[in-house]
Amino acid sequence: MSEIWKIVVVWIVTSISLLIISKLPLGVEIDTSDKALLSAAVLGIVTALVRPILGLAFVLPSLLTLDMLSGLFTFMVAVVCFSIAAWLVEGFRLRFGIWSAILGAFALTIINNLIYRLLGV
Numbered sequence: 001m002s003e004i005w006k007i008v009v010v011w012i013v014t015s016i017s018l019l020i021i022s023k024l025p026l027g028v029e030i031d032t033s034d035k036a037l038l039s040a041a042v043l044g045i046v047t048a049l050v051r052p053i054l055g056l057a058f059v060l061p062s063l064l065t066l067d068m069l070s071g072l073f074t075f076m077v078a079v080v081c082f083s084i085a086a087w088l089v090e091g092f093r094l095r096f097g098i099w100s101a102i103l104g105a106f107a108l109t110i111i112n113n114l115i116y117r118l119l120g121v
Contacts, residue, residue: 009121014040017111018092026107027100031091039092043085050081078105 015036022030030036054077083101086092094100 009119011037011040011044013112013115013119014043014108017108017115018043020111021104021107024107026103027095028086028104028107029093029095035089035091039085039089042089043081046084046088047078047081050084051077054080075105075109078109081105082108 015033018028018030018036018039019033021028022036030039079098079101082105083094083098086094086101086104094104
């Protein structure tokens, strides 16, 4: 599969996951499927830009804890990216603020993984 198709698959899977999450009582609201597509694109771009920057900020704590908390730091980066995407996209809201971002990022990870397993990707 070419790199472009991989990006398209990730974009569509993330959009579907966001739509599913918006139907759960987590406080994540997305108005339309078009907004889900836009939100998934923005989330991907934000993650690509923010992850390296925050990753550098978490290098020292990761080294000090001997990488025992690296999963937590990775999740914190995902929550920050989820929050920024919601802030940037009109029609993508976090009703309960940081709690919705935490629950939404966690749900996005789980639902994306389930969809990828179903697709065999």
